[in-house]
Amino acid sequence: MNPFAYARATNLEDACQKMKAGALLKAGGIDLLGRMKRGTLHPELLVDLGSLDKMEGIDDLEGDAANQAGWDLGALLKLADLAAVDATTHPALAGLREAALNTATPQIRNRATLAGNLLQSPRCWYLHDPEVPCESKGGQGCPAMTGRNEHHAILGYDSCPVTNASNLAPVLCALDARLVYRTVEGKQEEERLHVLYTAPGKKTGFSTHRVPEGAIVTAIRIPRRDLVTAHVEIRHKKSYDWPLCSAAVALRLQEGKIAEIHCFLGSVAPTPHRARFAEGLLMGKKPGQEAFAKAAARELTQAKPLSEGAYKAKMSQLCLTRALEEAWKRAKENQR
Amino acid sequence: MTATIRMTVNGKPVVLDINPDEMLADVLRERLGLLGTKIGCREGECGACTVLLEGQPVVSCLLPALKANDRSVVTVEGLGPPQDPHPVQEKMALMGASQCGYCSPGFVMSAAALLDENASPSVEEIKEAITGNLCRCTGYAKIILAIREAARAKSH
Numbered sequence: 001m002n003p004f005a006y007a008r009a010t011n012l013e014d015a016c017q018k019m020k021a022g023a024l025l026k027a028g029g030i031d032l033l034g035r036m037k038r039g040t041l042h043p044e045l046l047v048d049l050g051s052l053d054k055m056e057g058i059d060d061l062e063g064d065a066a067n068q069a070g071w072d073l074g075a076l077l078k079l080a081d082l083a084a085v086d087a088t089t090h091p092a093l094a095g096l097r098e099a100a101l102n103t104a105t106p107q108i109r110n111r112a113t114l115a116g117n118l119l120q121s122p123r124c125w126y127l128h129d130p131e132v133p134c135e136s137k138g139g140q141g142c143p144a145m146t147g148r149n150e151h152h153a154i155l156g157y158d159s160c161p162v163t164n165a166s167n168l169a170p171v172l173c174a175l176d177a178r179l180v181y182r183t184v185e186g187k188q189e190e191e192r193l194h195v196l197y198t199a200p201g202k203k204t205g206f207s208t209h210r211v212p213e214g215a216i217v218t219a220i221r222i223p224r225r226d227l228v229t230a231h232v233e234i235r236h237k238k239s240y241d242w243p244l245c246s247a248a249v250a251l252r253l254q255e256g257k258i259a260e261i262h263c264f265l266g267s268v269a270p271t272p273h274r275a276r277f278a279e280g281l282l283m284g285k286k287p288g289q290e291a292f293a294k295a296a297a298r299e300l301t302q303a304k305p306l307s308e309g310a311y312k313a314k315m316s317q318l319c320l321t322r323a324l325e326e327a328w329k330r331a332k333e334n335q336r
Numbered sequence: 337m338t339a340t341i342r343m344t345v346n347g348k349p350v351v352l353d354i355n356p357d358e359m360l361a362d363v364l365r366e367r368l369g370l371l372g373t374k375i376g377c378r379e380g381e382c383g384a385c386t387v388l389l390e391g392q393p394v395v396s397c398l399l400p401a402l403k404a405n406d407r408s409v410v411t412v413e414g415l416g417p418p419q420d421p422h423p424v425q426e427k428m429a430l431m432g433a434s435q436c437g438y439c440s441p442g443f444v445m446s447a448a449a450l451l452d453e454n455a456s457p458s459v460e461e462i463k464e465a466i467t468g469n470l471c472r473c474t475g476y477a478k479i480i481l482a483i484r485e486a487a488r489a490k491s492h
Binding site: 001002003004005006029030033034037046048050080104105106107108110111238239240 | 337339355356357378379380381383386389392393394395398399400402403446464465467468
């Protein structure tokens with residue numbers, strides 16, 4: 001790791017000024033320090049946001065009975081705190097809690113932050129190896145295309161088949177969460193999380209998101225709480241690992257039919273993959289196991305796995321089916 | 337560029353001039369001679385370097401020492417001296433829950449933090465609490481038994 005200087009941000013403007021001078025932001029530092037230790041990132045100055053404690057909580061948004069408002073989750077909220085939310089009183093957060101609880105290890109969840117999890121570098125063993133050139137690191141071509149690619153994308157990739165590594169992103173996308181950020185000009189803006197994610201490629205400068213340069217994420221806004229969520233994942237290891245596949249579903253039932261549904265798949269694409277076909281097949285329909293299985297199967301017919309990724313299409317289909325079943329079950333319980 | 341940090345380590349105030357790129361694990365071992373904290377992977381995977389920061393288990397290899405400024409740190413040395421060990425230390429030693437011993441301090445810290453929050457954890461809760469610690473010798477069964485026994489001993 002290169003030697004670096006370190007500064008604590010006294011406020012967001014201070015952090016912003018230091019970033020203009022070339023500093024990288026540090027929150028929990030889990031992804032950042034890993035990349036610095038591997039030698040793929042060499043910042044000379046880190047600016048630490050950790051002491052801005054107003055960004056660590058869960059705040060209720062103001063709403064009324066007809067328009068149930070949701071929550072603002074602080075950008076620096078620890079995953080351990082998210083894993084401890086009371087999902088029995090808030091079924092909208094049940095899937096989020098599950099996703100947080102399965103992330104990394106207890107020690108890491110005590111330090112890792114929500115925004116850091118959402119904007120961590122994507123998964124690809126070639127990308128994180130400083131010895132292996134690839135176009136994302138300024139070299140040529142993609143070694144995964146012809147090399148080992150069992151953990152790579154099967155959907156939505158162009159020339160760079162990384163997978164989005166955030167375990168929380170699919171369920172937050174399903175909840176239509178917004179990223180609230182402060183721009184370099186000091187303005188507060190918000191944008192849908194699933195719109196901000198982008199597949200890396202030449203056009204995007206190999207970035208995985210469209211958060212403007214120099215902006216600082218301050219909160220993750222869940223606009224409402226009338227959806228029921230579920231998160232299902234399959235992984236090799238219970239701990240310190242990413243899922244092989246995951247699926248998140250948020251839905252609302254009305255008079256026995258699916259009045260609203262949002263499905264996102266994790267670990268299969270450079271962004272959380274919106275399962276539009278499945279959503280379309282289920283919207284307005286009566287829920288049931290057969291309909292779920294059919295919708296999930298339809299979604300994965302578009303998969304384009306690389307040489308070692310065919311298993312992921314089947315596994316992702318299974319995750320989606322199970323997440324739909326679990327969300328349905330919870331929606332029924334919630335109605336009682 | 338060095339910076340001065342003030343922290344409490346095992347109950348004692350410590351003032352140190354450190355470099356910003358020094359991780360807490362190295363500061364504990366090399367500056368303070370607290371060699372009980374082990375370094376395995378340096379990537380947060382193995383948990384050998386687990387210490388308590390404000391009572392919570394964290395991996396000290398991924399924690400810049402600057403982040404411990406104004407905070408309390410407890411290492412395995414701080415849990416209990418050999419003549420008066422913490423119940424987790426005592427039971428792990430007595431019940432053969434340690435073979436090569438390299439991972440043991442990390443397990444002790446995760447287990448001690450668990451028992452501080454949950455006086456009578458289930459086996460599942462014990463397993464969850466130690467998911468961030470790797471052991472390549474014992475196969476975990478004896479570690480889990482020792483933590484369960486420590487919980488019993490501690491609550492009596």
